[in-house]
Amino acid sequence: MLRIQQFAKLANVTVRTLHHYDRLGLFPAQHRSPSGYRLYRLEDLAQLERILVLRYLGIPLKEIAALLTHPSSAHQPSLAETLDRQTTVLQERRNGINRVLTAIANARQHLNQQHQPDWELYQSILKEINMQENQDWTAKYYSPEAKEAIEQHQQQWSPDMQARVTADWQQIYADVQSALDRGVEPTSPEGQALADRWMALVGGFTRGNPQVLDGLNKLYADRANWPADKVKPEIQQNMPKPEYMAFVRAARQK
Amino acid sequence: MLRIQQFAKLANVTVRTLHHYDRLGLFPAQHRSPSGYRLYRLEDLAQLERILVLRYLGIPLKEIAALLTHPSSAHQPSLAETLDRQTTVLQERRNGINRVLTAIANARQHLNQQHQPDWELYQSILKEINMQENQDWTAKYYSPEAKEAIEQHQQQWSPDMQARVTADWQQIYADVQSALDRGVEPTSPEGQALADRWMALVGGFTRGNPQVLDGLNKLYADRANWPADKVKPEIQQNMPKPEYMAFVRAARQK
DNA sequence: GCTTGACCCTTACGTTACGTCATGCCCCAC
DNA sequence: GTGGGGCATGACGTAACGTAAGGGTCAAGC
Numbered sequence: 001m002l003r004i005q006q007f008a009k010l011a012n013v014t015v016r017t018l019h020h021y022d023r024l025g026l027f028p029a030q031h032r033s034p035s036g037y038r039l040y041r042l043e044d045l046a047q048l049e050r051i052l053v054l055r056y057l058g059i060p061l062k063e064i065a066a067l068l069t070h071p072s073s074a075h076q077p078s079l080a081e082t083l084d085r086q087t088t089v090l091q092e093r094r095n096g097i098n099r100v101l102t103a104i105a106n107a108r109q110h111l112n113q114q115h116q117p118d119w120e121l122y123q124s125i126l127k128e129i130n131m132q133e134n135q136d137w138t139a140k141y142y143s144p145e146a147k148e149a150i151e152q153h154q155q156q157w158s159p160d161m162q163a164r165v166t167a168d169w170q171q172i173y174a175d176v177q178s179a180l181d182r183g184v185e186p187t188s189p190e191g192q193a194l195a196d197r198w199m200a201l202v203g204g205f206t207r208g209n210p211q212v213l214d215g216l217n218k219l220y221a222d223r224a225n226w227p228a229d230k231v232k233p234e235i236q237q238n239m240p241k242p243e244y245m246a247f248v249r250a251a252r253q254k
Numbered sequence: 255m256l257r258i259q260q261f262a263k264l265a266n267v268t269v270r271t272l273h274h275y276d277r278l279g280l281f282p283a284q285h286r287s288p289s290g291y292r293l294y295r296l297e298d299l300a301q302l303e304r305i306l307v308l309r310y311l312g313i314p315l316k317e318i319a320a321l322l323t324h325p326s327s328a329h330q331p332s333l334a335e336t337l338d339r340q341t342t343v344l345q346e347r348r349n350g351i352n353r354v355l356t357a358i359a360n361a362r363q364h365l366n367q368q369h370q371p372d373w374e375l376y377q378s379i380l381k382e383i384n385m386q387e388n389q390d391w392t393a394k395y396y397s398p399e400a401k402e403a404i405e406q407h408q409q410q411w412s413p414d415m416q417a418r419v420t421a422d423w424q425q426i427y428a429d430v431q432s433a434l435d436r437g438v439e440p441t442s443p444e445g446q447a448l449a450d451r452w453m454a455l456v457g458g459f460t461r462g463n464p465q466v467l468d469g470l471n472k473l474y475a476d477r478a479n480w481p482a483d484k485v486k487p488e489i490q491q492n493m494p495k496p497e498y499m500a501f502v503r504a505a506r507q508k
Numbered sequence: 509g510c511t512t513g514a515c516c517c518t519t520a521c522g523t524t525a526c527g528t529c530a531t532g533c534c535c536c537a538c
Numbered sequence: 539g540t541g542g543g544g545c546a547t548g549a550c551g552t553a554a555c556g557t558a559a560g561g562g563t564c565a566a567g568c
Contacts, residue, residue, distance in 0.1 A: 003544075003545080004544090004545070004546095005544070005545085014526080014527085015544095015545090016525095016526060016528085017525085017526065019526090019546085019547090020525065020526055024525095033534095033545095035533080035534055035535085035545085035546090036533085036534085036545075036546060036547095037534085037544085037545060038545085038546090049376065049380065050373070053376045053379050053380060055525095056354065056357070056379070056383060057354055057357065057358060057379070058354060060524075060525090061524080061525070062524095079365075079372055079375070080362070080365055083358050083361060083362055083365075084362075086358060087355060087358050087359075090351050090354060090355055091355070091414070093351060094348055094351045094352070094355075094412070097344050097347060097348045097351075098348070100310065100311055100312060100344060101341060101344055101345070101348075103310070103311065104311060104337050104340060104341050104344075105341075107337060108334070108337055108338075111333075111334055111337075119300075119304070121333070122303065122304050122307045125307050125310070125311070126303065126307060129307075129310060152414075152418060153418070155414060156412045156414050156415040156418070158348070158410045158412065160345070160406075160409060160410050161410040164406060164407070164410070164461070165461075168461055168462060172462065193464075196453070196462075197462035197464075198462070199450070199453060199454065199457065200453065200454070200457025200458075200460060200462040201457065201461065201462050202454065202457075203453065203454025203455065203456075203457035203458055204454075204457055204458050204461060206454060207418070207419075207422055207455065207458060208422060208426065208450075208451035208452070208454040208455050210447075210451075257515075257516075258515090258516075259515070259516085268555085268556085269516090270554095270555060270556065270557085271555070273517090273518090273555090274554070278554095287516095287563095289516080289517085289562075289564085290516075290517060290518095290562085290563090291515085291517080291563080292516085292517090309554095314554090315553080315554070316553095
């Protein structure tokens with residue numbers, strides 16, 4: 001029989017938390033000393049840990065209580081269902097964070113470029129917010145299978161990832177440009193290495209899915225017809241020059 | 255001069271929100287009608303939109319008030335600083351979500367496998383939580399530059415991405431196995447295509463960075479010496495067989 | 509002039525998961 | 539018996555509003 005502070009230390013929670021759970025009925029102390037002290041047994045730790053695990057997953061205490069007291073009666077939210085729901089909740093929350101991070105990154109870009117006045121920055125964020133709500137014009141270039149793969153992939157897309165990928169591409173553009181300037185042959189070892197790096201970056205998007213690769217090629221081939229008003233400027237500016245494509249193609253057909 | 259509801263509709267917020275911001279002093283109505291009605295002008299919309307943009311970024315109202323009333327006095331948190339701080343806050347929040355999603359995914363795995371009792375599931379999550387706190391034994395295989403690149407990359411790693419990559423790898427293992435079974439030559443078109451897909455997946459991790467690729471090769475070469483207790487079982491099970499590696503190597507050296 | 513409905517005001521409680529006092533009892537050692 | 543630490547209950551605070559509750563205002567229709 002432990003008193004509350006000792007038990008709290010064992011479970012790595014505060015005394016207040018135990019008080020709270022007691023009042024909620026989520027984890028009531030099973031015994032009391034004659035003077036009213038809460039008393040816990042070591043076995044109670046297991047139950048508390050179950051609660052803490054679910055809390056770690058971000059499940060509200062009310063639901064935890066329902067889950068643990070109603071041991072999966074009919075049409076009650078079973079543990080598996082709860083986990084699945086929580087997964088989608090967290091995924092959506094993360095997507096929201098990602099959108100915000102994208103917006104902030106763009107704003108910082110604007111801010112750095114030439115220390116523009118602040119009010120312009122707010123507009124850039126607003127624009128970003130609006131753009132995030134209506135963009136799927138690329139859909140028509142992809143097969144249904146590829147579209148699904150891309151959607152799955154986009155779910156997992158994070159803005160810093162975007163930033164790094166952009167940086168990687170700009171680096172390799174610079175390197176290919178340098179190779180072209182120096183007259184490096186695509187068939188040379190350096191040309192081969194460049195092509196390998198290139199394909200590795202492409203692979204980061206296609207994930208080895210040939211359907212996605214096909215759609216990407218179509219998308220690029222039709223770039224003259226992109227809707228000018230919907231293409232983000234940074235995408236326009238980060239397109240590879242045709243001679244880079246030619247170089248890589250030559251290297252791979254060696 | 256607009257009354258509160260009309261103004262609220264224009265700004266796409268609730269009347270209650272305007273009440274709230276008024277009481278906080280964040281966005282007080284500049285005028286009142288004789289009978290006490292709040293009156294807004296169209297020009298006020300710009301200021302409110304600034305507030306809403308910052309709110310969208312997740313900045314607390316108190317900070318917003320400080321930012322907008324103190325127009326960047328000395329040693330006050332400037333807008334740029336605020337954005338940067340918010341970025342790290344959101345990134346950490348996202349990392350937390352990712353850890354939870356990983357834990358849930360693992361738990362679901364356990365749950366599906368053979369409908370194990372629930373209590374075992376809690377333990378699996380607990381194990382996962384603990385494991386997430388101490389893993390960097392792979393560090394010694396990578397050069398400092400590669401380590402930094404990987405760290406940057408891991409920041410952006412999400413559990414569903416992990417799941418998809420795992421699936422992709424298992425698919426290509428199966429395909430290579432099939433090719434080996436059928437005696438397909440590495441130099442054949444099919445062998446080449448497989449090698450391309452393989453390298454695309456590797457590229458998803460190396461991002462075309464040769465230093466990371468080098469470290470990865472070292473890591474794989476030394477797999478006999480991995481600390482058995484720290485390697486996650488799913489990683490052990492998802493290692494490619496040596497003959498797969500040989501096949502791909504042969505295909506690329508064609 | 510009066511009612512009616514739409515709109516406005518202020519006040520105040522509910523939400524989440526506790527942290528942080530404040531007040532007062534219990535227990536053990538000196 | 540007294541001092542100090544542990545415990546209990548009660549209550550307020552947190553963030554950003556949602557949601558009544560109770561009560562004026564305004565313009566239109568009778």
